[in-house]
Amino acid sequence: MMLQRRLLGLVRLAPLAAGTAVLASLAAIGCAVGQAVAVADVLRRLLTDGGVEDIHAPVLWAVAAGLARAALLWLRDIAFAYTAARVKTRMRDQLYGKVVALGPGWTAQRRAGDVQTTLADGVESLQAYVGYYLPQAAVALVAPAALVGVMIWIDPVVGLTVAVAAAVVPIARPLWRRLLGDRGTAFWRAYAAFGARVLEALQGMSTLKLHNAADRYEQTVRAEAEQVRHAAVGNLKASMGVYTLVTVAFGVGTALAVAVAALRFSYGALELAALLIVLVLAAECFRPLLELQNYWHQGFHGIAAASGMFAILDAEPRVRDGHRTLPVTQAPEVVFDQVSYAYPGAAEPAVREVSVTVAAGSTVGLVGRSGSGKTTLTSLLQRFDDPTSGAIRVDGVDLRELTLASARGLVSVVSQDVYLFHGSIADNLRLARPAASDDELVSAARDAHAHEFITELPAGYQTTVGERGARLSGGQRQRVAIARALLADAPILILDEATASVDAAAEALIQQALDRLRVGRTTIVIAHRLSTVAGADQLVVLQRGRVVEQGPPAELLARPGAFAELAAAQHGELTHSGEVAR
Numbered sequence: 001m002m003l004q005r006r007l008l009g010l011v012r013l014a015p016l017a018a019g020t021a022v023l024a025s026l027a028a029i030g031c032a033v034g035q036a037v038a039v040a041d042v043l044r045r046l047l048t049d050g051g052v053e054d055i056h057a058p059v060l061w062a063v064a065a066g067l068a069r070a071a072l073l074w075l076r077d078i079a080f081a082y083t084a085a086r087v088k089t090r091m092r093d094q095l096y097g098k099v100v101a102l103g104p105g106w107t108a109q110r111r112a113g114d115v116q117t118t119l120a121d122g123v124e125s126l127q128a129y130v131g132y133y134l135p136q137a138a139v140a141l142v143a144p145a146a147l148v149g150v151m152i153w154i155d156p157v158v159g160l161t162v163a164v165a166a167a168v169v170p171i172a173r174p175l176w177r178r179l180l181g182d183r184g185t186a187f188w189r190a191y192a193a194f195g196a197r198v199l200e201a202l203q204g205m206s207t208l209k210l211h212n213a214a215d216r217y218e219q220t221v222r223a224e225a226e227q228v229r230h231a232a233v234g235n236l237k238a239s240m241g242v243y244t245l246v247t248v249a250f251g252v253g254t255a256l257a258v259a260v261a262a263l264r265f266s267y268g269a270l271e272l273a274a275l276l277i278v279l280v281l282a283a284e285c286f287r288p289l290l291e292l293q294n295y296w297h298q299g300f301h302g303i304a305a306a307s308g309m310f311a312i313l314d315a316e317p318r319v320r321d322g323h324r325t326l327p328v329t330q331a332p333e334v335v336f337d338q339v340s341y342a343y344p345g346a347a348e349p350a351v352r353e354v355s356v357t358v359a360a361g362s363t364v365g366l367v368g369r370s371g372s373g374k375t376t377l378t379s380l381l382q383r384f385d386d387p388t389s390g391a392i393r394v395d396g397v398d399l400r401e402l403t404l405a406s407a408r409g410l411v412s413v414v415s416q417d418v419y420l421f422h423g424s425i426a427d428n429l430r431l432a433r434p435a436a437s438d439d440e441l442v443s444a445a446r447d448a449h450a451h452e453f454i455t456e457l458p459a460g461y462q463t464t465v466g467e468r469g470a471r472l473s474g475g476q477r478q479r480v481a482i483a484r485a486l487l488a489d490a491p492i493l494i495l496d497e498a499t500a501s502v503d504a505a506a507e508a509l510i511q512q513a514l515d516r517l518r519v520g521r522t523t524i525v526i527a528h529r530l531s532t533v534a535g536a537d538q539l540v541v542l543q544r545g546r547v548v549e550q551g552p553p554a555e556l557l558a559r560p561g562a563f564a565e566l567a568a569a570q571h572g573e574l575t576h577s578g579e580v581a582r
């Protein structure tokens with residue numbers, strides 16, 4: 001019920017169009033009644049006086065009513081479509097805004113395909129329900145009652161016969177809601193899961209091919225497609241059952257009304273003109289109810305999908321906007337003060353009581369085995385979520401006090417997993433600073449050692465890079481990301497194993513670009529290969545979420561402990577790199 005009320009609330013997003021649809025529908029029914037009265041009048045005049053010249057006026061009325069009805073139904077259909085389009089657009093805006101507000105902490109807990117299906121197909125499926133069904137429900141509430149009232153006034157027996165047949169709708173409604181509601185939800189779940197599966201198959205196509213797993217995965221996709229088919233057929237059966245029940249009730253109702261009216265006409269209890277009017281009214285009375293049935297049939301997927309949409313709209317963002325902004329002109333000091341954090345639903349915290357001070361303008365390297373909490377700490381610095389306890393302070397200000405825009409404006413990230421959007425290189429660079437001039441783009445790209453390869457591309461800065469930057473090499477993508485970070489000009493920099501996926505020559509270029517990027521910023525480097533953090537001012541060694549050692553790299557290497565063990569495990573990589581050993 002709650003869901004129905006909220007869906008009804010959606011119509012308020014397009015009040016004018018929905019109102020026009022309802023009024024046009026009611027007026028069209030009025031025209032049908034007017035037409036019936038005019039036709040009855042024609043017949044009455046022909047049968048009683050027999051003068052053809054007498055019937056001009058009612059014939060004209062009947063034609064005018066017919067034309068007006070056609071025009072009104074056309075207007076109603078346009079208003080229906082407009083209501084649906086407006087509701088869908090507003091719903092998509094709201095959902096997209098909410099997903100963005102919920103942020104990466106929320107999306108990480110969900111399948112992207114699920115969210116995508118809800119935003120695209122789910123919203124689309126609102127068309128029939130919100131755009132057509134709900135306005136029609138208002139018509140179906142008013143028109144049959146009014147028409148039955150008129151019929152009772154003309155002939156109570158016929159009127160009451162129609163009223164009894166029409167009463168099948170309120171009786172069948174709870175039945176069809178129960179029957180179709182659960183099946184609709186089951187169908188929608190299966191459909192969204194299938195959508196998510198297909199998206200994952202597309203995104204992971206090369207991995208599937210590499211492992212010769214495409215055929216096996218195809219079987220999973222096929223099994224899920226079968227579930228969608230099964231759910232859709234279950235739906236259709238229930239839906240058709242209810243639909244048939246109601247249609248039969250209306251057919252029987254109309255036939256009964258005709259029979260009763262004819263009988264009463266034969267007794268002389270009803271005049272011929274009244275008989276004609278009553279017959280037309282009986283058909284008109286059922287028409288909005290039948291149309292309502294049709295729209296329900298088309299629209300109940302929208303109800304099923306709506307629960308997913310409202311679940312997104314009702315989700316609470318994990319991070320709240322603070323009230324302060326922090327205009328930082330120089331590299332700030334970053335302090336992790338007794339920071340602990342557990343992912344939602346996780347049994348164990350991912351980081352525990354981490355206290356680290358990153359001095360203004362310095363570089364701190366985070367090292368530790370896989371899963372030790374390095375990425376989690378940098379995610380907290382980007383405010384993807386807030387610490388479960390403790391605080392992160394930038395120049396003494398708790399990040400929670402800052403507006404999200406201000407907090408995120410403090411940090412740029414260059415990671416091995418660079419995300420480039422389908423669009424030109426220039427578009428991707430301007431993501432960091434929309435107002436950047438062409439000269440500024442070139443200057444940032446030069447500093448990132450990206451300008452040379454960009455100018456060699458077919459359309460230079462206007463070259464389309466493909467989805468996720470697929471048309472660029474790993475090293476090229478990273479240099480675009482570095483140029484983007486230079487343009488963003490944030491005072492805190494997170495480097496996440498930024499040179500992991502490139503060859504030695506590209507690594508040298510990227511390293512130079514990163515060194516330039518680090519100047520004047522406070523930097524946190526996540527490294528799996530210890531050589532990448534050998535030049536850091538401080539290293540923080542994490543083990544199962546705890547800091548077990550911290551200090552300058554050379555000092556840590558010189559004494560027995562977690563870092564020395566890590567270094568030894570990496571075959572003396574540090575010593576070979578020469579930097580720390582010296």
Ligand SMILES: Nc1ncnc2c1ncn2[C@@H]1O[C@H](COP(=O)(O)OP(=O)(O)OP(=O)(O)O)[C@@H](O)[C@H]1O
Nearest residue numbers: 108343346350368369370371372373374375376377
């Ligand atoms: N979204 C998540 N939900 C639940 N647990 C998570 C999530 N992300 C990470 N974890 C867990 O938190 C712990 C720390 O993970 P984190 O990614 O911070 O480690 P890491 O040191 O960066 O690892 P790696 O070097 O492999 O990237 C791990 O035990 C991991 O399983």
